[in-house]
Amino acid sequence: xxxxxxxxxxxxKGTIAKAIAAHYGLPHLDTGLLYRAVGRQVxxxxxxxxxxxxxxxxxxxxxxxxxDPELRSEATGALASRVSVHPAVRAALLARQQAFAGQxxxxxxxxxxxxxxxxxxxxxxxxxxxxxxxxxxxxxxEMQGRGxxxxxxxxxxxxxxxxxxxxxxxxxxxxxxxxxxxxxTSALPIEAAIAAAIALVEQQLATxxxxx
Numbered sequence: 010x011x012x013x014x015x016x017x018x019x020x021x022k023g024t025i026a027k028a029i030a031a032h033y034g035l036p037h038l039d040t041g042l043l044y045r046a047v048g049r050q051v052x053x054x055x056x057x058x059x060x061x062x063x064x065x066x067x068x069x070x071x072x073x074x075x076x077d078p079e080l081r082s083e084a085t086g087a088l089a090s091r092v093s094v095h096p097a098v099r100a101a102l103l104a105r106q107q108a109f110a111g112q113x114x115x116x117x118x119x120x121x122x123x124x125x126x127x128x129x130x131x132x133x134x135x136x137x138x139x140x141x142x143x144x145x146x147x148x149x150x151e152m153q154g155r156g157x158x159x160x161x162x163x164x165x166x167x168x169x170x171x172x173x174x175x176x177x178x179x180x181x182x183x184x185x186x187x188x189x190x191x192x193x194t195s196a197l198p199i200e201a202a203i204a205a206a207i208a209l210v211e212q213q214l215a216t217x218x219x220x221x
Contacts, residue, residue: 010035010115010219011130012210013123016137017172017183018086019144021194021202025137026119028203029210033117038109040120040127041089043102045080046070048088058091067092068101083152083159083167090171093121096180103127121175124186132219133210134189137202141168143195188213 012029016022023039030037048058050070056063079085092098103126110116110128118127124134145165152159175183185191190209194202214220 010132010214011110011128012115012117012133012135013110013128013131013186013189014117014119014135014137014206015121015123015125015183015186015189016119016135017121017139017144017175018090018168019148020137020139021147021197021199022119022135022137024199025135025192025194025203025206026117029206030117032207035115035117036109036112037117038106038119040102040106040118040123042075042080043105044089044093044098045085046074046077047092047098047102048090049077049080049085050074051092052085052088058088061095061097064092064095065097065101068098083148083157083164087167087171090174094174094178094180099126099180121183122181124189125184126181129186132217133213134186135192135206135209136185136189137192137194137206139193139195141165141172144168 014022014026027037047064047067047070050067051058051063054067056067058064106118106127110118124131145161145168148164149161190213192206192209
């Protein structure tokens with residue numbers, strides 16, 4: 010069983026994906042982490058994330074880079090959004106993501122093009138979203154907890170810019186896939202969001218006559 014979860018930054022899709030993976034006993038892949046690794050590698054190379062050649066070269070990052078805590082920073086997140094617009098980068102990471110999705114028993118993947126490009130054959134598809142204000146508040150709280158000094162206004166502006174890049178890029182733009190259930194987490198605490206997500210997955214499986 011493949012569960013595909015898409016949505017914008019800080020919508021809660023990553024936390025929901027991990028919870029669904031644990032619920033069904035499936036492996037989980039945060040595909041956004043791959044793009045963060047590319048962005049981080051560009052920075053380590055002293056390159057320009059807006060240059061397609063620099064970004065593509067960085068797609069050959071070492072596997073150990075995925076353990077770098079810097080990948081979770083806001084700065085690296087912004088770099089990831091910039092390198093992800095390059096079709097060559099997306100093509101370079103495609104096989105790795107599809108191999109993960111196609112492993113025996115299935116998997117849970119979250120990102121921005123899982124149900125539209127990586128695994129359109131997924132048995133369950135979710136599109137998790139939230140308002141920019143709600144997402145900015147969550148991200149601000151996370152950053153405050155890490156001792157990072159940043160204003161909510163700055164975070165809102167950054168999220169809006171990322172959303173625009175993700176939705177308007179020519180290669181695999183962010184959009185709700187056909188057949189994907191919409192889950193707006195703006196007003197939901199995480200426990201309720203997880204419960205709602207699992208219920209939506211169960212509904213889709215039942216509609217198809219499937220059991221996890």
